[in-house]
Amino acid sequence: MDRPFFLMTDPGCFDVSYRINPWMKPEVWGAEKAAAACAASTALREALEATGAHVETVGAVKGLPDLVFPANAAVVLDGKVLLARFRHPERQGEEPHFRAAFQRLKARGLVDEIVDLPEGLFHEGAGDAIWDADRRHFWCGYGPRSSQGALPAIRRTFGREIIPLELATDRFYHLDTCFCPLAGGKVLYYPPAFTAEARANIRAHVAEADRIEASDEEAAAFCVNAVNLGSRIIMARAPGSLREKLAAAGYALTEVDLAPFILSGGAAYCMTLRLDRRSVSAAQLHA
Ligand code: ARG
Secondary structure (H helix, E strand, C coil): CCCCEEEEECHHHCCCCCCCCCCCCHHHCCHHHHHHHHHHHHHHHHHHHHCCCEEEEECCCCCCHHHHCHHHCEEEECCEEEECECCCHHHHCHHHHHHHHHHHHHHCCCCCEEECCCCCCCECHHHCEEEECCCCEEEEEECCCCCHHHHHHHHHHHCCCEEEEEECCCCCCCHHHCEEECCCCCEEECHHHECHHHHHHHHHHCCHHHEEECCHHHHHCCCCCCEEECCEEEEECCCHHHHHHHHHCCCEEEEECCHHHHCCCCCCHHHCEECCCCCCCHHHHCC
């Protein structure tokens, strides 16, 4: 794969029918929202494809609405897939479907190896293990969903350093809701989502000039949950304040109306899973 390669899920069975995070409001969900969700998912796919990326699709499964968030399915790097184990029974039914999807990708040579997490641990995939392509390490969130005990398995599986970041609140329950490394070494993040120790860890690795802080409003709009490809950032509709901050930092924004998915507590980053990341860049390999 010589271009960015993402997994997305057919949104045909998406709804908000249970509540496993504080953003989810089954009582406001309705049939008209399902149609809007399909349109929103298509718009996100088109925004990815417009950058030259390729998108593969996992089929929808009735009764598994959150299958539309494949970021939670696995951690993927260097062709290795570390399968997730979900904390909540509501999402555990997704595991065999994602496993089968990765087995099909493996049969086609699109990933190389599928690895299981040790028993007794929870880990919700790339939602809580974000590859930093500039620093060449994983930032790993834990607490609300992923177990702290799963972090050594990530280090062992991929052989890369991991920086642990404890999440302080249920509102920002996955690291990808509050933390987004950007090409060039900047980081967009929402400080109140982290424990004091995690904030210190971020400051220790990211120079002040590279830290872009999201406001309450920007974080609640799920704008930190963004897909970054070079100087382009694809995200949910952004408040003007964030547009200005990111333009000043040299990034171009593509905004997609993802309102139906925000009603489930997710947006652009977690509706996708990037499969082509390498720990050593092609430029380094050929040097
Ligand atoms: N309703 C889903 C859940 O609570 C949303 C998941 C969003 N995923 C993410 N990585 N932020 O699990």
